[in-house]
Amino acid sequence: MKRITLRVKAAPALRIDARTLLPATLAPLSESEVARLPLWHGTERIALADLFDVHMHATPEAEPSIAFEGDLQRFDRIGCAMDGGSIVVDGSVGDLAGVQMSAGTLTVSGNCGDFVACEMAGGRIEIGGHSGDFAAAALPGSMDGMRGGTLIVRGHAGERLGDRMRRGTALVFGDAGAFAASRMVAGTIGIAGNVGEHLAYGMRRGSLILPGMRHLPETDRFVEIRAEVSVFWRLVARSLAREGGAFGELVRRTPRRLAGDISVDGRGELLVAG
Template sequence: MSGWKLTLKQAPRLRVDLRSLSPAALAGLSAGAVAKLGVWHGKESLALAELFTIAPHTDDELRFEGDLSHCDRIGWQLGGGRIRIEGPAGDYLGAGMSAGEIIASGHAGLLAACEMSGGRLDIGGNAGDFAASPLPGSMDGMRGGTLLVRGSVGARFGDRMRRGSALVFGDAGDFLASRMVAGTIAVAGRVGAHAAHGMRRGTVVLASATPTPLPTFAETVYDFGVIWALLSRDLARAGGPFAALVAARPRRLVGDLASDGKGELLLVNP
């Protein structure tokens, strides 16, 4: 599979839908065929060459360069291969991806990693509201894979999350892990109000934040050292603020007792 580098010529006036571009879709195409591919710019279909400078790339990846904050659905339902973004990305980054890797150096818009079921998404900056959550009108959030956000995230991060691991190196907004069903979320920085509201199962690790727990969470007293040793080692592989977790002894609360009550909130620095 040959690689391609797409450099944005100038910031588009309207939102651009790039869901049709993936390493597999562009594999084996000539430069002329890639240039003629149609993408939606608002309600108008434009040839890819009208928006991007197109060049072969030596690495086996699809590479975007420029300010793509108005370019949505990059890596939509990605099933394999690698996408690299040098700059900010728009909404729905990596939504529905099941395999492969997306590496973005800048910020991401709304709804990143929604209904992601596999693969790895690494966001170098911040992510907007509803990351790792359900798509509008759906019931299930992130379903698998690994999500790394090197900056901060907005509200409703991990809403209805069902599986996978999501790590936030910065802060998180309100309603972190709301209605969470399963999976693991770890946040290195501060968290907003109502963390784990409606949580049914799953694990939320707060590496430094000490929020006032909801009244529907209860503290446990039994020893969970073996489970924590395994989990902390896994999280420590991400490095940065998570590297020191292996030496911590967190406080454990269970809840949300108003929902199913089988989730756990681990406060590393209570």
């Protein structure tokens, strides 16, 4: 199968919509055809070769892949609606990375902008640095956030992490901003570091795991309960342990369990394992 390497020549003056640069889309094309692909640069259509050096070679991998090299902070929608294959970015990316992705893998060594993994339905996204606001959340005007798959953020996450999340797993190894897990409907969110204000505001269902939290921020919207959760906890802890870090230690801890958000008759849970 093909591996396509796209090396950035220079950062564009305006933002670029990169939603068409998907493994399944580029794999059937020749190197010259990829170089001629049109991209929008503001209101102007330019050729892909104006921005990237293109190189293609065969690999033993079963699925096609794209490797981006360079600063892609002005490139939005990397991996948008991807349904297979893999994308590896050696650098940072712009907004809406992996939005509405259903399969495949997206790996970013640097940071990403806002709205990463929004409405994601499957596959895996891993961000080596920090993410912006609304990670794994709903797009503006939509009622549903992340719907499946896995999002890993090795650094910090911005505000509204997992807003309206319905399914899937989102793990943050650093801190998260205000309104994390707000209006969450289902799924699993883990935050290893500190959290901002209004944690799990309007949460209805789902699980929010806080492995490093020794003192939960004051909230009257959650109540501690004593229900037996050992079987469920072992299953979740083993599932998350493969990601390592603070989540690799969960199997050896016994969590406190709080239920809420009771202000909306919510049945979600905070599992505090600090």
